[in-house]
Amino acid sequence: MVYLQKALARNPRVDFLVELVQMVSGLLLVVFLWTHMLFVAAIWLGVGAFNALAHFMDQYRLLPATVVFLVLVFCAHIGAVIRRVPRQWQEQKIVWRHAKLIRHADTWSWLFQAVTGAAILALAIVHMAVVSYAGINAGLSSMRVHDGFLAFYAALLLLSEYHASVGLYRVFVKWGWVRRSSLKRVLGAISVLTVAIGAITLGIFYSLGAQA
Amino acid sequence: MARELTFRIFRFNPDQPDVKPRLQDYRLTEEPGMTLFVVLNKLREEQDPSLRFDFVCRAAICGSCGMLVNGRPTLACKTLTKDLPAVTTLMPLPVFKLLGDLSVDTGVWFREMSLRTEAWIHTDQVFDPNAEEERMDNAVALQIYEAERCIECGCCIGGCATANIKPEFIGAAGVNRVARFMLDPRDKRSDAEYFEVVGTEEGVFGCVGLMACDDNCPVGIPLRDQLAYVRRKMAAAGWKLRRRAPAARA
Structure with a gap:
């Protein structure tokens, strides 16, 4: 069916391109998330290793570069996914009622995707502002984690790992190739692993903060 | 008891x-x-x-x-x-x-979907009632049959969150239907022409991958595979469209 607005807005590729932006930005964010996880886990090797890595990133301006990268990719991802979030109250009511009605796990996980995405956005803005303002070193991090920010970081860790895992699952489901059941198993295992790495890292920072 | x-x-x-x-x-x-x-x-x-x-x-x-x-x-x-x-x-x-x-009433919905996906063989070949029927490769015939098994019960559409909020979305039944014609060598539509039909938010790119269709198809059509097949084909077609865009606009 074609009507005026559709005829005027005719760029047949636009839906495909937005879909592509959503996927590519999402994948980049996952790569970032896991790299971030490994870099922060440098604290496992000790305060010296962590500070050396932080210093290296500072020296080559990798920190501001990362912030710019993140802002761009975040904006692209949000811009692309926002079209999928049921916006109107009417639509919201329908999707929640529908998920309850058909009792389908993958439908629920999609609703959580929107909720966790919004929460991650709020938390990540705070996190990036704090880190950009204060800089990175083990002393500051351990102080933050010990003095009140532990719940904040634990929430950010769980939310982002969940969101990344479900997002990756959807990408593979949509494009095919891998069996859904094996996909769930592998991604589940990766999520448990990354959350465990993050939790141990937080634990180390907390104990360092307690010693200080 | x-x-x-x-x-x-x-x-x-x-x-x-x-x-x-x-x-x-x-x-x-x-x-x-x-x-x-x-x-x-x-x-x-x-x-x-x-x-x-x-x-x-x-x-x-x-x-x-x-x-x-x-x-x-x-x-x-x-x-x-x-x-x-x-x-x-x-x-x-x-x-x-x-x-x-x-x-x-599933009939009205499916009729509308059939019209929008132009679910018939597009060919300029004139039908000759006296000629022997063209033969089809058995493997292709079986692939087409897999999609043809759809009985239009509407379970994939009823279970789909996207179809619940977007009346224009053709859903798994629609995409599966298009897949059937894509596989059929008698249908002369090019990928670019198919892109017009399903390369949009109302077509395969409107699918958010919740897979309630795949989980609930009562006759067990591998709807996830059909969706992914059409998605990959349409992505390739959409990618190629770029190069011909100026000519197409003229």
């Missing part, structure tokens, strides 16, 4: 909008080999002649009896009561026009 089963059935008559939609309980004794087809007909015959539901073939061929059985979109005729708990809720399929109680 035969179980006493309770069926909590959605009641609503659109011709009597003053009477609010409600769930009504019916009770009956389970029998060996009982299906929901038997249950509903027994209830209508013995307890409530006003109960509305659809059945034709009672053998999972006609696709008339799609409904939500404890929330799950499936065919009532294929559902055995021995697989159900003591209390079962029956609701009509969402998305489709509600005719009353469990009865919905």
Whole structure:
């Protein structure tokens, strides 16, 4: 069916391109998330290793570069996914009622995707502002984690790992190739692993903060 | 010992909008080999002649009896009561026009989808009634048959969150239909022409991958594979469109 607005807005590729932006930005964010996880886990090797890595990133301006990268990719991802979030109250009511009605796990996980995405956005803005303002070193991090920010970081860790895992699952489901059941198993295992790495890292920072 | 089963059935008559939609309980004794087809007909015959539901073939061929059985979109005729708990809720399929109680009109939706996906062989070859029928490779024929098995029951559409909020979305049934014609060597449509039909938010790129269709197809069509096949094909077509864009615009 074609009507005026559709005829005027005719760029047949636009839906495909937005879909592509959503996927590519999402994948980049996952790569970032896991790299971030490994870099922060440098604290496992000790305060010296962590500070050396932080210093290296500072020296080559990798920190501001990362912030710019993140802002761009975040904006692209949000811009692309926002079209999928049921916006109107009417639509919201329908999707929640529908998920309850058909009792389908993958439908629920999609609703959580929107909720966790919004929460991650709020938390990540705070996190990036704090880190950009204060800089990175083990002393500051351990102080933050010990003095009140532990719940904040634990929430950010769980939310982002969940969101990344479900997002990756959807990408593979949509494009095919891998069996859904094996996909769930592998991604589940990766999520448990990354959350465990993050939790141990937080634990180390907390104990360092307690010693200080 | 035969179980006493309770069926909590959605009641609503659109011709009597003053009477609010409600769930009504019916009770009956389970029998060996009982299906929901038997249950509903027994209830209508013995307890409530006003109960509305659809059945034709009672053998999972006609696709008339799609409904939500404890929330799950499936065919009532294929559902055995021995697989159900003591209390079962029956609701009509969402998305489709509600005719009353469990009865919905899937026909209008599927006709509209067939028109929008142009679900017929596009060819400029003139039909010669005297010529021998063209032969088709068996492997291709089997692939086409896989998609053709769709009985248009609408379970994939009723279960789809996107179809529930976007009436224009053609859903898994629509994409599966397009896949069938893409595979058919007699259909002369180019990928760019298919892109016009399904390369949009109303087509395959509107799918968010919730896979309620794949999980609930009563005849077991691999809908996820069909969706992914069309998506990959349309992505390739969309990618190539770029180079020809200036010419196409002229």
